[in-house]
Amino acid sequence: MSPLTELLPLVVSGPSGVGKGTLIKRLFSEFPDNFGFSVSHTTRSPRPGETDGREYHFITRDKFTELIQDGAFIEYAEFSGNFYGTSFQTVRDVARSGRRCVLDIDAQGVRQIKNTDLQPIFVFISPPNMTALRARLEGRATDSEQAIQKRLGAALKEIQYAREPDVHNYIIVNDDLDNAYEKFKRLALGERIAGDILPPLDD
Numbered sequence: 405m406s407p408l409t410e411l412l413p414l415v416v417s418g419p420s421g422v423g424k425g426t427l428i429k430r431l432f433s434e435f436p437d438n439f440g441f442s443v444s445h446t447t448r449s450p451r452p453g454e455t456d457g458r459e460y461h462f463i464t465r466d467k468f469t470e471l472i473q474d475g476a477f478i479e480y481a482e483f484s485g486n487f488y489g490t491s492f493q494t495v496r497d498v499a500r501s502g503r504r505c506v507l508d509i510d511a512q513g514v515r516q517i518k519n520t521d522l523q524p525i526f527v528f529i530s531p532p533n534m535t536a537l538r539a540r541l542e543g544r545a546t547d548s549e550q551a552i553q554k555r556l557g558a559a560l561k562e563i564q565y566a567r568e569p570d571v572h573n574y575i576i577v578n579d580d581l582d583n584a585y586e587k588f589k590r591l592a593l594g595e596r597i598a599g600d601i602l603p604p605l606d607d
């Protein structure tokens with residue numbers, strides 16, 4: 405197994421509610437010294453309890469635009485009026501601290517990363533089916549029914565993109581959480597794992 409410091413960044417993507425955050429959180433709590441999260445930049449205001457540099461780097465719109473012009477971002481996007489982006493510098497800082505960088509990124513971001521010279525490992529976290537995905541979004545109780553509908557629509561697009569050849573190096577189906585975590589952990593630690601196959605989402 406190669407030392408973690410030599411490992412390429414790990415890009416984790418998958419539909420909202422599939423359990424990316426859950427898997428990443430568990431990995432970080434089991435291996436607090438081995439992994440580093442890439443903290444994104446955003447123009448949105450901090451929510452109560454959020455600290456600059458921890459959840460996000462909070463910056464102004466002018467500064468964000470300046471960074472875009474400087475080519476500072478690996479990927480960026482605008483959601484409901486705010487910009488969010490991952491800078492090359494953030495990923496480099498994590499690597500310099502001797503940790504493997506883990507990025508939680510949507511399909512649009514995956515497309516953008518593919519146009520850079522960063523050559524990460526791409527892992528797609530898939531729901532076992534759409535019914536389970538809806539149940540998780542409802543169970544999390546952070547979204548209105550309308551927002552859940554929107555997330556499910558976006559999920560179908562994420563999954564369609566994941567079906568295209570050569571987009572992801574690995575697929576992990578998050579059905580039973582412990583099983584999925586075991587695979588995710590081994591992959592993150594640099595082992596070669598037998599990935600799963602994308603399930604048909606026809607229910």
Ligand SMILES: Nc1ncnc2c1ncn2[C@@H]1O[C@H](COP(=O)(O)OP(=O)(O)OP(=O)(O)O)[C@@H](O)[C@H]1O
Pocket residue numbers: 418419420421422423424425426427540541543544578579580581582584
């Ligand atoms: N294997 C699983 N079985 C059942 N529930 C799960 C499983 N994995 C995660 N969950 C639950 O599903 C909900 C969504 O998980 P989580 O917030 O980690 O998703 P996410 O992919 O990070 O979403 P987002 O992209 O919106 O941040 C949480 O309530 C979590 O506890």
